[in-house]
Amino acid sequence: MLKIRQLQKKKQDEDASLQSNAKDDKIAVSNNSTSAARVSAAQLRLQKDLTELDLPKSIKVNFTNPSNIFNFVLSIVPQEGFYKMGLFKFTVEINENFPIDPPKIRCMQKIYHPNIDLDGNICLNILREDWSPVLNLNSVIIGLNFLFLEPNPNDPLNKEAANVLAKNKNVFASNVKVAMRGGSVDGERYDRVI
Amino acid sequence: MFSIQNNQHDSSYLSLVSNVGPFNEFIDEYDPNEAFNTLSNARVLVIGAGGLGCEILKDLALTGFKKIDIIDADTIEVSNLNRQFLFRSGDVGRPKAEVAAEFVKRKSMGKNLSIVSHYCRIQDKPQSFYKQFDVVICGLDSVEARRWINATLVSLVDSNLNGLIPMIDGGTEGFRGQSRVILPTVTSCYECTLDMITPKTTYPVCTIANTPRLPEHCVEWASVLEWPRRFPGKKFDPDLSEHLDWMYETAHRRAIHFKIDGVTKELTLGVVKNIIPAIASTNAIIAASCCNEAFKYVTSSNPILNNYMMYSGDYSIFTYTYSHARKPNCPVCGNHPKTIKVPGSWDLRDFIEHIKEKHDISIGTPSLATATKQLYFRSPPSLEEFTRKNLGRKLSELLDDNEEVIVSDPKLPISLRLLVKLE
Numbered sequence: 001m002l003k004i005r006q007l008q009k010k011k012q013d014e015d016a017s018l019q020s021n022a023k024d025d026k027i028a029v030s031n032n033s034t035s036a037a038r039v040s041a042a043q044l045r046l047q048k049d050l051t052e053l054d055l056p057k058s059i060k061v062n063f064t065n066p067s068n069i070f071n072f073v074l075s076i077v078p079q080e081g082f083y084k085m086g087l088f089k090f091t092v093e094i095n096e097n098f099p100i101d102p103p104k105i106r107c108m109q110k111i112y113h114p115n116i117d118l119d120g121n122i123c124l125n126i127l128r129e130d131w132s133p134v135l136n137l138n139s140v141i142i143g144l145n146f147l148f149l150e151p152n153p154n155d156p157l158n159k160e161a162a163n164v165l166a167k168n169k170n171v172f173a174s175n176v177k178v179a180m181r182g183g184s185v186d187g188e189r190y191d192r193v194i
Numbered sequence: 195m196f197s198i199q200n201n202q203h204d205s206s207y208l209s210l211v212s213n214v215g216p217f218n219e220f221i222d223e224y225d226p227n228e229a230f231n232t233l234s235n236a237r238v239l240v241i242g243a244g245g246l247g248c249e250i251l252k253d254l255a256l257t258g259f260k261k262i263d264i265i266d267a268d269t270i271e272v273s274n275l276n277r278q279f280l281f282r283s284g285d286v287g288r289p290k291a292e293v294a295a296e297f298v299k300r301k302s303m304g305k306n307l308s309i310v311s312h313y314c315r316i317q318d319k320p321q322s323f324y325k326q327f328d329v330v331i332c333g334l335d336s337v338e339a340r341r342w343i344n345a346t347l348v349s350l351v352d353s354n355l356n357g358l359i360p361m362i363d364g365g366t367e368g369f370r371g372q373s374r375v376i377l378p379t380v381t382s383c384y385e386c387t388l389d390m391i392t393p394k395t396t397y398p399v400c401t402i403a404n405t406p407r408l409p410e411h412c413v414e415w416a417s418v419l420e421w422p423r424r425f426p427g428k429k430f431d432p433d434l435s436e437h438l439d440w441m442y443e444t445a446h447r448r449a450i451h452f453k454i455d456g457v458t459k460e461l462t463l464g465v466v467k468n469i470i471p472a473i474a475s476t477n478a479i480i481a482a483s484c485c486n487e488a489f490k491y492v493t494s495s496n497p498i499l500n501n502y503m504m505y506s507g508d509y510s511i512f513t514y515t516y517s518h519a520r521k522p523n524c525p526v527c528g529n530h531p532k533t534i535k536v537p538g539s540w541d542l543r544d545f546i547e548h549i550k551e552k553h554d555i556s557i558g559t560p561s562l563a564t565a566t567k568q569l570y571f572r573s574p575p576s577l578e579e580f581t582r583k584n585l586g587r588k589l590s591e592l593l594d595d596n597e598e599v600i601v602s603d604p605k606l607p608i609s610l611r612l613l614v615k616l617e
Contacts, residue, residue, distance in 0.1 A: 133388055
């Protein structure tokens with residue numbers, strides 16, 4: 001274990017040369033004091049992501065239990081497009097393996113959308129196959145918002161909705177209007193979101 | 195002169211300590227007797243008693259380590275027996291750490307070997323437990339556990355590098371593997387290299403929902419979409435046979451409907467548990483490399499790995515060793531907690547002003563939290579509102595003495611970690 005002793009010696013020499021021109025500072029480097037609970041790497045990262053959220057007023061993040069930042073509800077009110085002025089809510093679950101694992105997001109309402117199925121599953125690449133730890137919470141939320149501005153008929157989860165969107169935008173637009181008011185489309189009743 | 199009695203048990207490795215290696219960094223300081231003594235007295239912790247752990251434990255015992263602890267929270271399953279060679283069918287259901295320790299001790303009679311087993315999660319042990327070891331070897335299959343032990347070992351190092359315990363990490367995936375030596379706060383740590391991890395194979399939800407082509411798509415459809423639809427709120431447990439049977443039958447029906455071949459019970463289990471086939475020989479090679487590093491480090495007989503060796507045995511035998519650089523803004527080893535002394539009578543607002551001044555956070559207010567509590571969050575608005583009342587509260591009410599506080603601000607490249615001593 002001579003390696004460590006050698007490293008320690010090198011470090012001391014470095015510190016000594018640093019100290020000669022160090023300024024008077026009350027903050028000293030820790031001497032290995034231990035507190036009971038340690039902040040997990042996931043919490044460190046999540047706190048940073050939350051602090052850096054930069055969202056338009058139409059997107060809100062609400063904590064049902066504010067002492068637990070790992071679970072929250074996201075609400076989006078699209079400002080334009082087919083879904084203009086609807087209020088869409090999502091549960092967001094982050095686990096201790098964040099940011100290796102992506103946030104788990106589900107739509108809480110039954111809505112008519114080509115990329116969201118009737119159970120609230122969402123087809124958004126950065127939530128699954130294209131997730132990477134270099135993405136952050138903000139990028140995922142912005143991506144979700146984008147799904148309402150530009151629903152994508154090529155990646156359908158609700159196939160009927162996707163077909164209508166691909167064939168006739170006007171019919172799709174009126175279907176969305178009916179569904180958002182809590183009406184039925186193709187025999188399926190949707191939740192009121194407006 | 196090297197004077198250790200060359201007894202039969204130790205003969206295999208004595209020549210390794212009695213001769214100084216040609217690349218030894220400390221030729222003048224090297225003393226074979228001291229090397230032998232350190233080897234006999236060094237305390238090694240083995241984390242994981244699975245495929246790699248079994249090999250590691252055996253290798254350590256055979257290379258002269260005498261004081262070994264092994265920790266694992268798992269019990270033995272039938273499917274482990276093909277490669278986890280310290281276990282027999284009669285051991286199924288028993289704790290892996292216990293059985294592995296018993297087996298190696300039994301086989302090494304007269305070697306003065308102490309192996310202590312711990313049947314629990316690594317997170318259940320306090321920091322003081324980890325402090326007693328000279329080196330930690332990991333044979334783990336989980337990213338989460340590696341991140342935890344890595345952060346723990348980093349937190350034990352002080353500014354003079356006291357408390358530094360090397361983490362030797364082995365990992366295998368089929369015919370490939372890696373071993374690396376992490377000197378916490380000196381070389382790159384596990385968290386520094388997190389971005390390099392190959393992501394789990396996942397498939398787009400729309401593909402599994404509408405256009406399945408592979409048997410895996412059918413299994414994913416059953417587990418990701420059908421299970422929560424049929425059993426809302428119920429957690430799928432792949433170790434329960436009725437759960438697995440349902441998953442297999444559901445996936446199988448889907449496969450027939452889409453004319454896809456290859457959905458079997460084994461495939462179903464493999465997909466839902468994300469199993470990558472383990473190869474015994476890969477485990478043996480990686481474990482040997484890890485123990486070799488532990489041996490070189492403890493005896494100082496030869497230089498240790500600097501610091502990442504990858505091994506590939508799928509198309510030919512190939513290794514590549516390189517020095518992985520530290521990540522300057524690594525959230526774990528890139529910012530060591532600093533101790534700050536402040537009056538407990540200060541309120542949180544005073545404290546924040548003080549930090550802003552010290553650390554040049556001039557715009558707005560940073561977010562602060564401890565491991566268990568949100569002190570103040572600048573955003574999002576709902577958290578800001580909830581934590582605002584804390585700004586006027588005294589530090590002595592909000593914090594324990596010496597508690598760690600994390601300070602995040604968009605202006606800081608990484609969060610600040612402060613150990614707050616109250617005066």
